[in-house]
Amino acid sequence: MNPQRLGLIMHGVTGRMGMNQHLIRSIVALRKEGGVKLSNGTRVMPDPILIGRDATKIEALARAHGIERFGTNLEAALANKDDTVFFDAGTTQMRPTLLAKAIRAGKHVYCEKPIATNLNEAVEIARLAQSSGLKHGAVQDKLFLPGLRKLDMLRRAGFFGQMLSVRIEFGYWVFEGDLQPIQRPSWNYRSEDGGGIILDMICHWRYVLDNLFGQVQSISCIGATHIPQRWDEAGKPYTATADDASYATLELKGHQGERVIAQVNSSWTTRVRRDDLVTFHVDGTHGSAVAGLTDCRAQSRVNTPRPVWNPDVRQTMSFMDQWQDVPDTETYDNGFKIQWEHFIRHVVEDAPYRWTLPEGAKGVQLVEAALQSWKERRWVDVPQIAL
Numbered sequence: 001m002n003p004q005r006l007g008l009i010m011h012g013v014t015g016r017m018g019m020n021q022h023l024i025r026s027i028v029a030l031r032k033e034g035g036v037k038l039s040n041g042t043r044v045m046p047d048p049i050l051i052g053r054d055a056t057k058i059e060a061l062a063r064a065h066g067i068e069r070f071g072t073n074l075e076a077a078l079a080n081k082d083d084t085v086f087f088d089a090g091t092t093q094m095r096p097t098l099l100a101k102a103i104r105a106g107k108h109v110y111c112e113k114p115i116a117t118n119l120n121e122a123v124e125i126a127r128l129a130q131s132s133g134l135k136h137g138a139v140q141d142k143l144f145l146p147g148l149r150k151l152d153m154l155r156r157a158g159f160f161g162q163m164l165s166v167r168i169e170f171g172y173w174v175f176e177g178d179l180q181p182i183q184r185p186s187w188n189y190r191s192e193d194g195g196g197i198i199l200d201m202i203c204h205w206r207y208v209l210d211n212l213f214g215q216v217q218s219i220s221c222i223g224a225t226h227i228p229q230r231w232d233e234a235g236k237p238y239t240a241t242a243d244d245a246s247y248a249t250l251e252l253k254g255h256q257g258e259r260v261i262a263q264v265n266s267s268w269t270t271r272v273r274r275d276d277l278v279t280f281h282v283d284g285t286h287g288s289a290v291a292g293l294t295d296c297r298a299q300s301r302v303n304t305p306r307p308v309w310n311p312d313v314r315q316t317m318s319f320m321d322q323w324q325d326v327p328d329t330e331t332y333d334n335g336f337k338i339q340w341e342h343f344i345r346h347v348v349e350d351a352p353y354r355w356t357l358p359e360g361a362k363g364v365q366l367v368e369a370a371l372q373s374w375k376e377r378r379w380v381d382v383p384q385i386a387l
Contacts, residue, residue, distance in 0.1 A: 003035040003043035006344060007083030009107070010048045011074065011098065012090025014057045016185075017112065021141070021336040022089055023050075028065045029337055036344045044348050051077050074098075078105040085347060087111065092194045096121040099357075103128055108135040108347050110340075114203045114367065115360035117194055122364035126357040126387055137343045137353060138360030140207045144335030147291035150326045151280060152212055154298060155255070160284025161301070163254045164261070166213050168205060170278040171245070171267035177231025184268070186232035189240040196242035198223050201266040202370050203363025205248075207355075210362065213282070214252030214260045220379045221248040221370035226269040244268045248370060290323065294332070297323035358387050 013023045027046050030036055035043035049069035052058040062070035077083060078101065086102035088095055088111040096116045099109050109129065115138050116122035129136035142148060154160065174184050187193040188200070198221070209216055223243035230240050245267040252260040276292025289298040305322050307315075339355065346353035362385060369380040 001042060003045040004348065006044050006046050006085065006348065007080070008046045008048045009051060009074075009077045009083050009086045009102075011051045011086070011088045012112075013050060014052050014054065014061060015089060018089030019061065021334070022087065022112075022340070023048075023061070024065060025334045026337040026340045028067075029334070030340065031066075036341050036348075038345060038349050039351070040349075044344055046344065047083075049077055049080075049083060074101075078102060078107065081106075084108060085110065092117050092199070096125045099125050100128055103132050103134060103136075106134070109357075110137045110139075110343050111357075111360075112139050113360055114199060114364050115357055116364055117199065119361070119364050119368045122357075122361040123385060123387065126361045129357045130387065135343070135347045135353070136357045137339075137346070137355050138357055138363075139336070139339065140211075140355045140359065141335045141339060142204055142208055143211055143355075144338045146294045146328070146332035147276075147296050148208065148212065148280065149332070150296035151282060151289055151291045153329075154287075154289055154296075154326065155212060155282075159287050159289070159298065159300070160282060161286030162256065162258050163213060163282065163284045164258075165283045166209070166252075166260060166262040167281040168208075168262070168264040168266075168278065169274060169281075170201065170265065171270045171272075172277050173271050174244070174268040176227055176229070177235065178237075182231065182233070186230065186238065188268075189227075189230050189242050189244060190238070191242040196223075197266050197268060198243050198246045198370050198374075199367050202246070202248070202264075202367045203360070205264050205266075206363040206366040207359060208280075209250065209252060209262055213262065214254035214258075216366060216382050217251045217253055218379050218381045219248055219250045219366065219369050219373055221246055221373040222377075223247075223371070223374045226267075245270070246370065246374075248373075289326070296326040298326055299323050358385070361385055361387070 012018050027048055035045035037043050050058050050062050051074050055072050058070045086107040086109050088098050092114055102109050175182055188195040223246045225240055225243055226245055228240055231237050248264045250262040254260045280291045282289050287300040307317055345351035369382050373380045
């Protein structure tokens with residue numbers, strides 16, 4: 001039986017994330033697999049049209065991956081009734097306008113995060129999506145990382161007992177551009193272009209904290225622009241106006257009603273000496289665990305060693321060896337691809353889906369609370385959003 005076609009408008013996929021994760025490792029991969037399998041055993045084949053501003057880039061990308069449809073005319077793409085889903089991975093500043101235009105054209109919408117640069121626009125687009133009756137979703141890829149899925153399995157099994165605290169350490173050194181080539185776009189470090197690590201990462205931490213560890217209640221945050229001058233893609237110096245590091249403490253209401261403290265450090269100005277570029281350390285009364293992108297190690301209450309504090313003697317314990325690996329119990333596919341499969345099933349057969357635009361708005365809410373905390377140098381409460 002031939003698979004059912006799903007027309008998909010993909011906007012802004014010439015960028016690093018849109019091209020690698022959403023196009024190549026998700027949609028192209030799904031097409032090679034014969035489409036997305038539905039609950040009744042039939043399949044849905046995504047048929048994308050790539051839309052962007054640079055005709056040369058779009059055509060080269062499409063031809064490199066066997067995609068027949070591409071162009072620069074977004075209005076014409078939205079007018080095509082045969083394409084029912086719109087996806088955006090372009091600039092955050094343009095996103096609310098593009099999503100609204102797609103919704104008014106009758107398209108289901110799916111987009112990268114953040115869904116907007118401010119809460120008012122995020123709430124407005126979430127309300128429009130909800131009232132439209134169309135399907136909508138925001139990328140929450142980190143929930144599908146193998147390391148975090150293992151952490152969640154431990155939580156659901158009751159491994160932690162009463163959860164006490166969470167520490168998230170994220171980041172690496174992004175080269176300034178004078179000595180070594182930059183490995184992130186220069187706009188990331190200009191606030192006027194939608195840059196800043198608080199806007200980029202705090203919306204990620206919102207859905208990770210809410211889903212795995214507890215509902216965010218309040219935040220205290222300080223940001224910093226540690227590197228005031230950087231060099232752009234053309235090798236020209238510019239003033240960095242956006243924050244390149246943030247240091248936050250949050251209060252959570254745990255899944256059992258307990259008070260959980262989260263410490264979250266995000267930095268593009270740190271050199272890595274830990275297991276991974278991001279680590280999640282969870283402590284509980286019955287056990288602790290540390291996860292990276294793929295691996296997770298745990299230490300239970302009965303296996304907790306008794307270290308001795310003695311500053312006069314070199315430490316003989318190998319603390320890293322005192323943890324047990326949480327094994328791979330399944331094959332872990334690409335997290336972006338997994339969420340694409342969920343969204344396509346949601347569109348085609350109305351399968352349950354909870355990673356919606358209102359959930360994306362929560363991430364923007366926490367960004368604003370973090371920025372407010374930094375500006376006013378105080379704790380800021382994070383109430384429920386009225387939608």
